[in-house]
Structure formats: C-alpha cells, structure tokens
Amino acid sequence: MVHRDRNYNPKERARTIDQQIVNMRANFPNFECKRSRNKATWIGLLQPTPSSNSYKVEIKYQVGDIPRVFVRAPALETRRGENKIPHTYSKNEICVYLPGSNEWRPTMFIADTIIPWTSVWFFYYETWLATGKWCGGGTHPEKRTPYIKSDTEKSRRDAI
Amino acid sequence: MSITMLRKATSRRFPSSATQQLDDLLYQICDKLQLSQTQFKLAEERYKVVGDWLSKEDSPLYRYLPKIYPQGSLKIGTTVKPKGQVEFDLDLVCELKIDHRLITPYQLIMQVWDRITSNETYKSLAELKKRCVRLNYKKEFHLDILPACLDTEMGGTCIRIPNYNKTNNTWNWAASNPKGYAQWFEDKCKFRLVKEEAIEGVDPVPEPEDVDNKPTLKLAVQLIKRWRDIVFENREDIPSIILTTLIAQLYRGESSVSDCLTSILYGIVSMISQSPEPLEVPNPTNQEEDFAEKWQKDPGLYESFCLEISKFKEQWNNMLQLKGIDRKAKVLSRLFGEDIVTSVIEEFAQRISAYRKDDSLYVSKSSGFLTNNKSSQSILVRKNTFYGA
Numbered sequence: 099m100v101h102r103d104r105n106y107n108p109k110e111r112a113r114t115i116d117q118q119i120v121n122m123r124a125n126f127p128n129f130e131c132k133r134s135r136n137k138a139t140w141i142g143l144l145q146p147t148p149s150s151n152s153y154k155v156e157i158k159y160q161v162g163d164i165p166r167v168f169v170r171a172p173a174l175e176t177r178r179g180e181n182k183i184p185h186t187y188s189k190n191e192i193c194v195y196l197p198g199s200n201e202w203r204p205t206m207f208i209a210d211t212i213i214p215w216t217s218v219w220f221f222y223y224e225t226w227l228a229t230g231k232w233c234g235g236g237t238h239p240e241k242r243t244p245y246i247k248s249d250t251e252k253s254r255r256d257a258i
Numbered sequence: 259m260s261i262t263m264l265r266k267a268t269s270r271r272f273p274s275s276a277t278q279q280l281d282d283l284l285y286q287i288c289d290k291l292q293l294s295q296t297q298f299k300l301a302e303e304r305y306k307v308v309g310d311w312l313s314k315e316d317s318p319l320y321r322y323l324p325k326i327y328p329q330g331s332l333k334i335g336t337t338v339k340p341k342g343q344v345e346f347d348l349d350l351v352c353e354l355k356i357d358h359r360l361i362t363p364y365q366l367i368m369q370v371w372d373r374i375t376s377n378e379t380y381k382s383l384a385e386l387k388k389r390c391v392r393l394n395y396k397k398e399f400h401l402d403i404l405p406a407c408l409d410t411e412m413g414g415t416c417i418r419i420p421n422y423n424k425t426n427n428t429w430n431w432a433a434s435n436p437k438g439y440a441q442w443f444e445d446k447c448k449f450r451l452v453k454e455e456a457i458e459g460v461d462p463v464p465e466p467e468d469v470d471n472k473p474t475l476k477l478a479v480q481l482i483k484r485w486r487d488i489v490f491e492n493r494e495d496i497p498s499i500i501l502t503t504l505i506a507q508l509y510r511g512e513s514s515v516s517d518c519l520t521s522i523l524y525g526i527v528s529m530i531s532q533s534p535e536p537l538e539v540p541n542p543t544n545q546e547e548d549f550a551e552k553w554q555k556d557p558g559l560y561e562s563f564c565l566e567i568s569k570f571k572e573q574w575n576n577m578l579q580l581k582g583i584d585r586k587a588k589v590l591s592r593l594f595g596e597d598i599v600t601s602v603i604e605e606f607a608q609r610i611s612a613y614r615k616d617d618s619l620y621v622s623k624s625s626g627f628l629t630n631n632k633s634s635q636s637i638l639v640r641k642n643t644f645y646g647a
Contacts, residue, residue: 125623125624125637126623126624126626127624128624143626144625144626145625145626145627146621146626146627146628147273147279147583147627147628148273148274148275148276148278148279148627149273149276149279149280149581149582149583149586150581150582150583151581151582151585152581182647184644184646185644185645185646185647186646186647187646187647192646193644193645193646194642194644194645195642195643195644195645196642196643196645197645199643201640201641201642201643209637210637210638210640211640211642213621213626213637214620214621214626214637214638214639214640215639215640215642216626217621217626217627217628218610218614218619218621218628218639218642219644220626221583221607221610221628222607222644224582224583224584225583225584225603225604225606225607227582227583227584228583228584228587228588228599228600228603229587229600229603229604229607230600231604231607232644233604233607233608233610233611234607234611234614234644235611235643235644236643236644236645236646237643237644237645238645238646238647239645239646239647
C-alpha cells in the first residue's frame with residue numbers, strides 16, 4: 099500500500115510534526131507520543147460512550163504521508179458468520195476518512211480530525227456488532243466514491 | 259384516566275454515565291413495548307362506546323347504572339405488548355350498582371353478554387371467557403370487559419366478579435379491588451429515595467418536574483413483565499399481578515430504572531431464599547386474597563420462577579460489569595428480546611448520525627466521549643467518509 103498523501107503539497111504550509119505533537123498533548127493528554135525526526139506515533143485510549151469499551155489505538159503519522167490508525171487492544175471482532183469488519187484496511191487498521199478527498203489535509207491537526215473520527219468509528223463499530231448494521235455511512239473502494247465517479251463511469255457500471 | 263408517557267428528554271440527551279446510558283436504552287425498550295398514544299386513544303374511544311351501549315336507557319342494564327373503567331396495566335400504565343402477538347390485552351371493569359347477594363355470578367355475566375351480543379357490531383367481536391366478555395379487535399387489542407357488582411360486605415371500592423370454575427363447571431364470585439389496587443400502586447410510585455448526599459448535609463439538586471416523566475417503578479414493572487414473556491412460554495404461568503405487587507413492595511424510590519432493577523432482583527431473590535414455602539403475595543388492598551395461589555397449587559411453576567429469576571439476577575449483574583455496547587446488548591437481547599434491543603440500539607446510532615450530519619456532534623477531549631455539548635473541552639466532529647472494504 100502506498101502511504102504517500104495525495105493531498106500533500108509541499109507549497110502548502112503543512113503542520114509540522116512539532117505542531118501536531120503540541121496540539122495532541124493539549125487536547126488528548128493521555129496519549130503517549132514517540133517521535134523520530136518528522137515522524138510521530140501516539141498511543142492512547144478512546145471510549146466513544148460511557149457504556150463502550152476503551153480502545154487502545156496507535157496513530158502513525160509522518161508529514162507528507164497519510165495518518166494511519168491501528169487498533170492495538172482489544173482485538174477487533176467480526177460478527178458471527180461474517181469475516182469482515184466494515185471500513186478497515188486490515189485486521190487492525192481502520193479507515194476513518196476518504197483518501198484523496200479534502201477531509202484530511204496536512205494543514206489540519208490530527209487531534210481535530212483523525213482522533214474524533216476514530217472515536218466515532220468505534221461507536222459505529224460497537225453498534226454494528228450489536229445490530230449488524232453500520233449506521234455511520236461511508237464508501238467502499240470497489241464502489242468508487244461519488245465525487246470521483248463520472249457519468250460515463252456510472253453508466254458503464256450500470257450496464258454491467 | 260391518563261396515560262403516562264416516557265421521558266421525552268431521553269431521546270435527546272447524551273448519556274454522561276454508563277448508568278444513564280443504560281437507563282435511556284431501557285426507557286426506549288419500554289416505549290416500544292407499551293401502548294402508543296394513538297392506540298391508547300383508540301382503546302379509550304372504543305371502550306367509551308361500549309360503555310354507552312351498556313348504559314343506554316333501553317339497555318336492560320340501565321337500572322344498574324353501569325360504569326366502565328380501566329383496570330390493571332391499562333389503569334396503572336404498565337402495558338406490555340404480548341410476545342408474538344399484535345393485540346394488547348386490555349382489562350375494563352363494567353361495574354353495576356347491585357349487591358352481589360342479589361344476583362348470581364352467571365346471571366350477571368349473562369346479562370352483560372346478552373346486551374353486548376344484541377349489537378350486531380359487537381356480536382362478531384365478542385367471546386365469552388372465564389371472567390369476562392372479550393371483544394376482539396383484530397390487530398389492535400382484546401378489550402376484556404369484566405362484569406362486576408359491589409361487594410357490600412367488604413365495602414369501599416371492593417367488587418365481586420363472576421369467575422368460571424372449570425373443574426366443577428360452576429360460576430362463583432371472585433373478590434377484587436382494582437381501584438384500591440391502582441391507588442396503592444400509584445402511592446408506591448411516589449416513593450422517593452432519600453439521597454445519601456442529603457444525609458451528608460449537601461442539598462440535593464431537585465430533579466426538574468416533568469409531566470412526561472414516567473415513574474421509574476412503572477418502567478421496572480414493564481421490563482420484568484417483558485422478561486417474563488421472553489422466558490416463560492405461557493405468560494399466564496407468572497401472572498402480571500404477582501410481579502407488579504412484588505416489585506411495588508420492594509421499590510425503594512430509586513430514580514434510575516437500572517438501579518431499581520438491580521435492587522428489585524436482589525430483593526426478590528432474597529425473599530425466595532428466605533422462604534421455606536412458596537412465596538405468598540397477598541393483595542395489598544385485600545389481605546384475604548393471595549395473588550400467588552397458583553404457586554401453592556402448582557409448585558413446579560414456583561420452582562421454575564425461582565430458577566429463572568435467579569438467572570435473571572445473575573445475567574443482569576454480569577451485564578452491568580460488561581464494557582461495550584455490543585456486549586451489553588447481547589445480554590439485554592436475551593432478557594428482553596433481540597428484535598426490540600436491536601432496533602433501540604439502531605435508533606440510538608441513527609440519532610448520533612443525525613447530530614453528525616447536522617455538524618453538532620463533538621467529542622470530549624481526553625476521553626473521546628461523543629457529546630452534543632460544544633465547549634472548550636470538546637472538539638467538533640468534522641465531516642468524514644468512512645472508507646475501506
């Protein structure tokens with residue numbers, strides 16, 4: 099998988115890793131941060147609702163790459179009889195935004211975007227486990243995204 | 259008569275504690291179980307028309323000044339939709355001003371039956387049952403009309419109701435006091451827990467008075483009745499009146515319905531374990547009547563009740579310790595039914611989604627709790643699209 103951020107534009111003033119670290123510490127002080135050069139890894143707990151589990155997540159970010167979100171504990175579960183968890187890249191990496199869209203830009207703070215989305219993701223994950231329905235919306239790679247989808251592409255797909 | 263609706267606020271607030279979150283979920287379950295306001299109005303309309311028919315001047319019952327009024331769960335606001343059945347069972351009393359010594363039980367019920375079936379509409383709906391004349395409104399409810407006359411021996415609001423005895427094929431009188439019972443129950447609902455803070459000298463913050471506030475005791479009764487419907491094949495095995503009475507007697511004024519269930523389950527299981535004989539559940543408004551007569555006659559029923567209620571208590575207490583909406587939901591599904599729990603959780607998720615769509619969903623700093631409270635301690639959840647297979 100390519101982790102370069104398609105939205106990364108060196109001319110645009112991306113937040114530096116120091117800015118990200120300071121901002122994370124201010125907003126989510128319970129996250130531990132490890133840093134090396136322009137890379138940072140944060141590990142901390144998120145709990146979407148008082149009845150929810152607390153999830154240990156690891157956020158990896160390098161300026162110029164996309165931020166990545168890994169669930170470290172507890173291991174994500176599938177529903178009985180199914181082998182997939184919605185909106186995940188792998189067994190423990192979750193996808194909280196649409197790559198290539200403007201939802202995430204390197205000018206933004208992780209604490210303002212990735213972290214809230216992750217907490218919301220866990221909320222939908224738990225209600226999905228309980229009901230079988232993902233109520234949080236989203237899109238899938240095979241379906242392409244509405245904003246990329248051109249009319250010709252749509253009619254081609256409809257023809258199939 | 260008034261219908262007590264659920265706290266409307268529960269569908270709007272964001273829970274700030276696990277107890278509150280569970281309470282909200284339980285309110286929603288009760289809301290789905292009970293008669294809706296529309297159904298309630300329809301039932302009220304229907305029984306008023308029946309009442310008119312019975313008490314019209316040309317009715318043979320006219321001279322007894324028949325009065326129709328609701329009793330049981332309809333009266334006290336604890337209706338629960340029977341499992342796997344569309345129709346609610348609603349009980350009405352048709353009280354006649356006549357001394358029970360001046361008429362036989364059979365005469366009484368037949369007079370009501372004859373009058374009802376002399377109406378073409380009711381004729382096709384009516385069915386004679388062992389204590390009542392039932393009107394079957396398909397897909398709505400069964401209106402059970404219990405003919406009654408005054409119990410002048412007991413006095414007060416006591417009445418006598420014809421009761422068919424299958425074993426010797428006879429009709430006799432059953433004693434009842436639905437008005438007295440409803441009053442007793444409503445008084446129990448008003449019980450308020452004296453908060454510990456108050457004892458320590460801190461004035462408790464008074465809870466805002468809300469007319470839509472359904473008393474916690476009523477919610478607890480609905481939930482335990484629902485559990486009964488889920489666990490026992492035949493809901494008649496554990497009559498609602500036994501459960502309602504036990505629960506009301508054990509209620510200590512908790513305002514949280516989950517706290518209330520915890521202490522009631524503890525209370526019932528303790529009572530059972532301390533009693534060498536099957537529990538007696540005397541009618542609080544007529545000590546001579548034991549609601550749990552069934553248990554003395556059929557110890558098997560009592561045994562299975564004891565076993566199931568202990569299991570309920572264990573599962574409930576385990577559920578309280580669990581973390582995860584999904585894990586709690588799994589236990590709640592077992593107790594109150596999967597369909598209802600699933601739809602309540604789905605609606606909760608959809609409510610959160612509505613906030614998100616509306617740009618009014620936030621997460622609390624540090625914890626990540628979702629909230630609708632915009633403050634320096636929360637961060638807006640910006641628009642995002644979950645991606646990935």
